[in-house]
Amino acid sequence: MVEREKEHLPRDDYLNRLRNGELDISLRKNALHWIFKACTHYNFRELCLYSAMSYFDRFFSVYELPGDKAWAIQLVAVACLSLAAKIEEVNVPSTVDLQAGEPKYLFEGKTIQRMEIVVLNCLNWKIKAYTPCNFIDYYLRKMNDGDFPSGSKITRSLQIILNTIEGIEFLEFRPSEIAAAVALYVSGDMQEKDIDKAVSVFTGLEKDRVVKCLELIQEMKSIRSSATNVGNASISSSEPHSPNGVLDAACLSYRTDGKTVGSCPSSSHTSHKSVLGDWEVEKWKRSHALSMKKLC
Incomplete structure (x- = not known):
């Protein structure tokens, strides 16, 4: 395990990039904030929480997220926790229900599953827990x-x-x-x-x-x-507008099996689908294809 854990670590320069501001440390704090609350809500074990953050750090250290999009980091956090829960926990809620702890954005189940694949590919499917x-x-x-x-x-x-x-x-x-x-x-x-x-x-x-x-x-x-x-990690109030397919969590609305659950009264987002569209995920893959080959 001591030998193999070296293959399950973030990129070598990850800490320095967080220190010098090349990577936004607040994004990591926000992700940890939500993962901690969700794990508390579902009484997930310590191993699940630590594994989720391990996946997040490894992914964040090599994958360049779209700029100034807080919903992207939330989606990655949900995907990482979903993967960790499936491996480490016995009773796992659906990917939609997993989004507890009052997240700012909610995503449809199939959207989270697509993000899981992106994370898994970036981690070369090395997801055994070394914590x-x-x-x-x-x-x-x-x-x-x-x-x-x-x-x-x-x-x-x-x-x-x-x-x-x-x-x-x-x-x-x-x-x-x-x-x-x-x-x-x-x-x-x-x-x-x-x-x-x-x-x-x-x-x-x-x-x-x-x-x-x-x-x-x-x-x-x-x-x-x-x-x-x-639990006190602050989230900036100047969040960008949700992209097509991502709803503010304040609306408490999402779609599943073609039906809308919850409501979002007097909201300009009611006409949006609550899913990160295929076009967005594909754009990530295309725009970072070359860097992914070098880094992952």
């Missing part, structure tokens, strides 16, 4: 002489892992490194020799990187406030 959640139990057991860790320690570890999603600085580290750092953190105060001994049992990891990640976790002023800040 800190997959490593944490093993590392905690290693540090506990092979014994199963307590439920409270696992719960605390998962909470910390979720809080690392928001901070882009953690994108510098691989999932296994984050899990190892979290395992060290929940074990309490450790001397240098204890850290050396612990890291030595984490096969394939570099001590310096694990310690650096541990220090970053320790620097978080408040894990609880960090988690709360996810």
Whole structure:
């Protein structure tokens, strides 16, 4: 897993592009904001949430979205969560019902399915979960002489892992490194020799990187406030008008099987179809065909 996780990471320059503004970090925050709310609404597990954001980061790092279109990032977020839920969850709502948490835009089911294919192709269909959640139990057991860790320690570890999603600085580290750092953190105060001994049992990891990640976790002023800040990600009020086929979520209206569900009184969008049209998806594919070959 430590070897294979390297094939399931964002592009190498992703973090720097977020730092220098080449990629709009607010788009990532908005996507995380909605995914977090939707997962909470449906009580999805931590692995599903982290996997969805992993797909999003990998996609966002290589695919150039249409400029100034907030609906595009929302559609990608829905597609990523839909893929993660189908793999990690037992009870999965329909793609239309998945759009909980008061998103600004709603999309028809077949539109989300088309976007899923775009995401899958960009990720080369490598969607096996390699997240800190997959490593944490093993590392905690290693540090506990092979014994199963307590439920409270696992719960605390998962909470910390979720809080690392928001901070882009953690994108510098691989999932296994984050899990190892979290395992060290929940074990309490450790001397240098204890850290050396612990890291030595984490096969394939570099001590310096694990310690650096541990220090970053320790620097978080408040894990609880960090988690709360996810729900406070602001969305710009100057959103562009919806393209043909995308409705404002405020209308609470979409189409399924040829029938309109919900209503949008006194809205200029009532004449629009609630679907991102084939022409739009095809335009994405054509306009980015060359760059996709180079990046994906």
